[in-house]
Amino acid sequence: MMRISASIVTYNTRREDLERVIRSALSDSIYRLYVIDHSPGEGIEAMLPADGRITYIGRPNLGYGAGHNFAIRKAMEEGALYHAVLNPDIFWEGNLVGRLADYMDGNPKVGLTVPRVLYPDGRLQYVCKLIPTPLDLVANRFLPSWMFRKRLERFRLEQTGYREVMNVPYMHGCFFMLRMDALRDVGLFDERFFMYPEDIDLTRRLHERWETLYYPSLTLYHAHAAESRKSLRMLRIHALNMVRYFNKWGWFFDRSRRRINRAVRARLLSAEVGRDLAP
Numbered sequence: 001m002m003r004i005s006a007s008i009v010t011y012n013t014r015r016e017d018l019e020r021v022i023r024s025a026l027s028d029s030i031y032r033l034y035v036i037d038h039s040p041g042e043g044i045e046a047m048l049p050a051d052g053r054i055t056y057i058g059r060p061n062l063g064y065g066a067g068h069n070f071a072i073r074k075a076m077e078e079g080a081l082y083h084a085v086l087n088p089d090i091f092w093e094g095n096l097v098g099r100l101a102d103y104m105d106g107n108p109k110v111g112l113t114v115p116r117v118l119y120p121d122g123r124l125q126y127v128c129k130l131i132p133t134p135l136d137l138v139a140n141r142f143l144p145s146w147m148f149r150k151r152l153e154r155f156r157l158e159q160t161g162y163r164e165v166m167n168v169p170y171m172h173g174c175f176f177m178l179r180m181d182a183l184r185d186v187g188l189f190d191e192r193f194f195m196y197p198e199d200i201d202l203t204r205r206l207h208e209r210w211e212t213l214y215y216p217s218l219t220l221y222h223a224h225a226a227e228s229r230k231s232l233r234m235l236r237i238h239a240l241n242m243v244r245y246f247n248k249w250g251w252f253f254d255r256s257r258r259r260i261n262r263a264v265r266a267r268l269l270s271a272e273v274g275r276d277l278a279p
Contacts, residue, residue: 004101006084007034007071009064013088015047017223020091024220025084026051029098032078034071038062065189065198072188076180083183085176090117092220099218100177111182111210112203114171115218116162125222126156127172128214130264131204131257134246160268166214167267169207169260173199174222182210190248196238197245204249207260 006025010018025033026049033054037043038061045056059070068085075083082101096115104110117125132140136155139148153159160166176199186205189198206212249257 003080004030004082004084004097005032005034005071005075005078005080006030006086006097007036007068007075008086008088009036009038009067009071010044010088011038011061013039013044015044017088018044018047021086021088022049022054024091024093025086025097026053027093028095029101030084032075032080034074036067036071038067063191063194063198065193065195065202066191069188069191072178072180072183076184081180083178083180085173085178087174087222089223090174090220092218096218096220097177100215103215104177104179107211109211110213111179111185111206112171112212113177113215114175114213115220116214116216117172117174117220117222120221120223124162125172125224126158126162127174128157128160128162128166128168129170129172130155130157130261131169131254132200133254133257134242134251137242154265157268162214162216164216167207167211167264168214169212169264170200170203171212171214173202174224175220176202179210182206185209192244192248193241194237196241201245201248204256204260208256 008018008021008025022033022035031053035044035048035054035056037045037056037058043058045058048054048056055074057070059067072083082104084097100113100115104113114127117127119125130136132155136151139152140155157166157168186209188202190201193201203212
């Protein structure tokens with residue numbers, strides 16, 4: 001039985017980025033790595049290393065979540081217990097994926113884990129968040145941080161310091177370590193979203209029934225490009241798919257968002273007080 005599978009979805013990915021993430025994956029405990037290529041033309045097959053663990057699949061570009069879903073379904077058929085969703089612009093050293101699987105083996109209520117994520121220069125990325133309101137996402141993605149400093153700090157859970165394991169309802173999807181049984185329970189990525197909000201949607205669905213944990217004992221690096229800040233085309237795609245997300249869950253009246261966010265804030269505030277009062 002294949003224990004851990006992984007997938008990368010590519011679209012005209014830079015060769016150096018792809019080589020770097022594949023090198024990390026093949027140095028880890030991954031038994032099958034699906035490279036789902038959405039690139040037009042000849043794609044990237046010729047640049048892949050000759051390794052029997054790699055399965056290359058060229059497909060029409062139906063979206064980021066749809067590409068990973070194709071790989072996840074293949075991995076389920078092969079009997080994988082865990083699946084790692086990998087952005088092409090991440091990398092790590094050592095047995096990060098294997099160690100996350102070991103942790104999840106010992107904690108059967110955990111459906112998703114995300115390690116500490118740093119920029120290549122060592123700065124922390126705030127990958128843990130509350131379920132967003134429309135204003136949170138607009139402020140986080142498109143406006144200068146000084147305009148909504150306090151709101152962004154709360155939304156990105158900055159007050160926690162990112163030092164402890166946290167059960168949070170939304171984590172950035174540059175890397176997901178997923179339990180296959182949890183995906184069978186709640187479903188895969190929602191393919192109505194071409195890209196961007198698919199990670200919000202999946203993590204909140206998982207969080208309702210499983211623990212979705214930030215696990216800072218392990219670290220990976222993410223060269224975050226934020227393409228929607230640079231390209232009008234990507235900005236349009238981002239905005240359209242966020243409209244689809246809020247049409248699904250609710251714009252200003254999202255009862256589960258309010259309930260979950262209140263519970264998370266109360267739990268994390270209690271943990272903060274506990275640390276402050278510890279001898």
